[in-house]
Amino acid sequence: MTADDRSRAASGPCSGEDAPAISLSKINKNFPGPNGERLEVLRDIDLSVGDQAIVALLGASGAGKSTLLNIIAGIVKPDSGRVCICGAPNDELNDWCAASYMFQDERLLPWRTAIKNVEFALEAASTPKAERVRRSADALRLVGLNGFESAFPYQLSGGMRSRVALARSLVTEPKILLMDEPFSRLDAQTRGLMHRELLRIHEMKRMTVVFVTHDVEEAVLLADEVAVMSPRPGTIREIVPIAPSRPRDPIEPQVASYIRRLRGLI
Amino acid sequence: MAEMIEQRALQPPVRRAFRIGLIAERLLLVAVLCALWWLLSLSAAPYVLPGPQRVWSAIGVIASHGDLWQNLAITFWRVGVGFIVAALVGLPLGIVLGANRRAGEFFEPVLPVLNTVSSAIWAIFAIIWFGISNATTIFVVFMTAMPLIITNVWQGTRAVNADFIELARVLRMPDWKIMMKIYLPTILPYFFSGARLAFGFGWRVSLVAETIGSSSGVGYRLRQAADLVRTDQVFAWTLTLVLLMAVLEMGVLSPLERHLFRWKKEAEA
Numbered sequence: 355m356t357a358d359d360r361s362r363a364a365s366g367p368c369s370g371e372d373a374p375a376i377s378l379s380k381i382n383k384n385f386p387g388p389n390g391e392r393l394e395v396l397r398d399i400d401l402s403v404g405d406q407a408i409v410a411l412l413g414a415s416g417a418g419k420s421t422l423l424n425i426i427a428g429i430v431k432p433d434s435g436r437v438c439i440c441g442a443p444n445d446e447l448n449d450w451c452a453a454s455y456m457f458q459d460e461r462l463l464p465w466r467t468a469i470k471n472v473e474f475a476l477e478a479a480s481t482p483k484a485e486r487v488r489r490s491a492d493a494l495r496l497v498g499l500n501g502f503e504s505a506f507p508y509q510l511s512g513g514m515r516s517r518v519a520l521a522r523s524l525v526t527e528p529k530i531l532l533m534d535e536p537f538s539r540l541d542a543q544t545r546g547l548m549h550r551e552l553l554r555i556h557e558m559k560r561m562t563v564v565f566v567t568h569d570v571e572e573a574v575l576l577a578d579e580v581a582v583m584s585p586r587p588g589t590i591r592e593i594v595p596i597a598p599s600r601p602r603d604p605i606e607p608q609v610a611s612y613i614r615r616l617r618g619l620i
Numbered sequence: 621m622a623e624m625i626e627q628r629a630l631q632p633p634v635r636r637a638f639r640i641g642l643i644a645e646r647l648l649l650v651a652v653l654c655a656l657w658w659l660l661s662l663s664a665a666p667y668v669l670p671g672p673q674r675v676w677s678a679i680g681v682i683a684s685h686g687d688l689w690q691n692l693a694i695t696f697w698r699v700g701v702g703f704i705v706a707a708l709v710g711l712p713l714g715i716v717l718g719a720n721r722r723a724g725e726f727f728e729p730v731l732p733v734l735n736t737v738s739s740a741i742w743a744i745f746a747i748i749w750f751g752i753s754n755a756t757t758i759f760v761v762f763m764t765a766m767p768l769i770i771t772n773v774w775q776g777t778r779a780v781n782a783d784f785i786e787l788a789r790v791l792r793m794p795d796w797k798i799m800m801k802i803y804l805p806t807i808l809p810y811f812f813s814g815a816r817l818a819f820g821f822g823w824r825v826s827l828v829a830e831t832i833g834s835s836s837g838v839g840y841r842l843r844q845a846a847d848l849v850r851t852d853q854v855f856a857w858t859l860t861l862v863l864l865m866a867v868l869e870m871g872v873l874s875p876l877e878r879h880l881f882r883w884k885k886e887a888e889a
Binding site: 427429455459463465467474477506508 | 783784786787788789790791792793794797801802805881882883884885
């Protein structure tokens with residue numbers, strides 16, 4: 355029996371049909387430290403993300419929030435615990451509940467035009483060329499980049515590159531969108547624009563979104579629920595539902611009080 | 621959408637007026653060099669330094685009985701074969717050495733050693749092994765070009781961005797597609813500059829090989845003309861070769877490179 359089998363057996367099966375979009379139970383993860391010691395990155399994480407919800411993983415750096423996102427994405431394996439995506443283990447490929455991952459940087463291939471960069475996401479599976487082009491053009495239109503299909507990344511501004519990366523994450527029609535501090539490199543104004551874009555697209559596509567951030571305001575403006583994480587070992591200290599309806603304005607007293615409260619928590 | 625105004629200039633960076641000026645400048649340079657050559661030739665015997673008119677008529681002579689084209693073609697063919705074989709061997713070998721750390725470390729000293737071996741030495745070995753034949757010249761071109769291509773491709777594999785590999789893995793892309801879609805495009809500029817270098821070297825060493833190990837080709841004709849003290853013909857062969865290389869460089873290689881790597885920011889401008 356491998357360690358992998360053991361962890362799965364210990365945590366039981368995923369719950370099947372009407373399960374939440376993402377469900378984590380008893381996730382533990384250690385990394386080897388610089389002097390050979392064991393660093394406890396995540397301890398006993400339980401988290402459930404409802405279908406179509408937007409959830410923020412908020413915490414200071416070192417709280418293990420990116421590691422947690424990578425575990426949900428299946429990029430990092432947990433030492434123990436159970437990860438279920440739409441009621442199935444996340445190491446099984448399930449086409450009916452695909453997840454997309456958006457990196458902290460745009461990560462566009464410099465030798466590809468905008469539309470070819472979006473197509474890249476469809477090239478892993480052997481989607482026919484014509485369908486690839488059509489869907490990629492649609493995705494670029496969705497993020498407001500029609501007319502820039504044949505521009506190379508160096509010809510685009512930071513905000514536009516971010517839009518291409520968003521289009522690449524959306525072109526596969528994911529049920530779940532995982533984002534690792536996706537807009538943190540943009541200037542404040544462009545970031546605000548991208549927030550509105552994300553919410554507009556979420557209204558249309560109704561995908562489940564989990565994003566990592568260390569920006570309290572970003573978490574409060576976007577999320578239905580904010581999971582506040584504390585470091586060493588990484589745990590979820592509290593899950594705060596954000597009641598006011600979107601779009602939210604940070605100077606609205608009710609929104610501002612959430613921001614103050616969360617600032618006190620991290 | 622208002623923020624779309626933030627777009628950068630998407631028009632091609634080449635300015636027409638500038639290019640025409642450049643062509644005029646180049647023509648002027650050629651005229652100056654020819655004038656200088658003519659002046660010098662006035663004070664030297666024709667067998668030491670023939671003047672431009674004399675060389676021009678020599679070109680006419682060798683071109684008129686098909687000699688010029690025949691020998692250019694045979695030399696070009698030999699260089700081409702040696703170069704293509706070098707590319708076919710060098711590209712996969714470079715990738716393997718770059719992808720496999722242990723193999724790379726083990727073979728690392730071989731390349732600088734190969735690069736320091738003079739092509740005259742390869743030519744002598746080639747004559748011992750292949751005699752007076754096409755294979756002699758092809759071998760010399762191959763031995764000169766291959767290490768250059770391997771070295772460059774190897775460097776290219778080191779430039780592959782680990783973040784792009786991660787992106788492809790998250791998209792569950794199979795390994796062979798990662799090879800085709802991430803590795804190859806990254807390596808291509810390195811391969812191209814290596815191939816260009818190798819092709820130039822190949823031309824030069826092919827002449828060395830042909831002067832000692834061949835009974836045809838430009839190199840053979842050059843030596844023949846020199847033996848007969850037909851300095852005007854030596855100049856004629858040299859000049860046509862230089863012209864041919866310039867046309868190839870400016871007419872084919874440069875535009876091809878500009879097209880292939882148009883995604884790069886114009887840093888040199």
